[in-house]
Amino acid sequence: DAKTTQPPSMDCAEGRAANLPCNHSTISGNEYVYWYRQIHSQGPQYIIHGLKNNETNEMASLIITEDRKSSTLILPHATLRDTAVYYCIVRVAETSGSRLTFGEGTQLTVNP
Amino acid sequence: DGGITQSPKYLFRKEGQNVTLSCEQNLNHDAMYWYRQDPGQGLRLIYYSQIVNDFQKGDIAEGYSVSREKKESFPLTVTSAQKNPTAFYLCASSIVGQTYGYTFGSGTRLTVV
Numbered sequence: 001d002a003k004t005t006q007p008p009s010m011d012c013a014e015g016r017a018a019n020l021p022c023n024h025s026t027i028s029g030n031e032y033v034y035w036y037r038q039i040h041s042q043g044p045q046y047i048i049h050g051l052k053n054n055e056t057n058e059m060a061s062l063i064i065t066e067d068r069k070s071s072t073l074i075l076p077h078a079t080l081r082d083t084a085v086y087y088c089i090v091r092v093a094e095t096s097g098s099r100l101t102f103g104e105g106t107q108l109t110v111n112p
Numbered sequence: 113d114g115g116i117t118q119s120p121k122y123l124f125r126k127e128g129q130n131v132t133l134s135c136e137q138n139l140n141h142d143a144m145y146w147y148r149q150d151p152g153q154g155l156r157l158i159y160y161s162q163i164v165n166d167f168q169k170g171d172i173a174e175g176y177s178v179s180r181e182k183k184e185s186f187p188l189t190v191t192s193a194q195k196n197p198t199a200f201y202l203c204a205s206s207i208v209g210q211t212y213g214y215t216f217g218s219g220t221r222l223t224v225v
């Protein structure tokens with residue numbers, strides 16, 4: 001699975017959009033981009049995933065560049081409860097032997 | 113409600129003792145996983161299983177053992193051979209063959225005393 005690069009930390013004001021970047025320059029054509037977040041001392045929570053097209057759900061939006069070498073997770077109106085570590089992961093769809101590999105992620109702190 | 117249950121939430125173990133962490137899911141997921149997390153670090157894969165009675169080593173399997181006798185259950189044993197067992201242990205499950213993400217349990221924090 002391709003490796004990813006994320007900034008170690010970011011800050012965001014409550015109510016503003018949080019834009020979390022991720023570089024994955026060695027991504028393969030059949031690898032998806034997944035985002036998870038982990039609130040302190042809890043299990044990670046799935047947020048969103050995508051292959052080529054931009055995706056949106058009730059939690060966030062995922063913007064993938066045309067060359068697929070980078071992506072951005074957007075939390076449109078960040079709240080204090082969005083303070084967490086955000087992980088960007090690339091992997092082949094769930095097939096035999098495919099598994100999630102977590103890096104150290106980005107610590108997002110939402111400030112009042 | 114469907115989900116993954118890990119028990120206990122906190123566990124204390126004396127050095128040299130084996131201890132088993134429980135993980136049960138009622139999501140009808142095929143695959144189950146065990147991860148270890150140390151303070152300030154990401155998750156590292158210990159073992160995973162995609163079908164009953166079969167499992168594979170992850171990146172840090174030494175000192176751990178697992179079994180998968182039932183689809184719903186994937187217990188992890190931390191043996192005395194694990195030199196630094198104090199950590200946060202997370203269990204997850206997923207559907208094989210689909211792109212959906214993993215569902216994680218709430219974790220077990222193991223402390224060796």
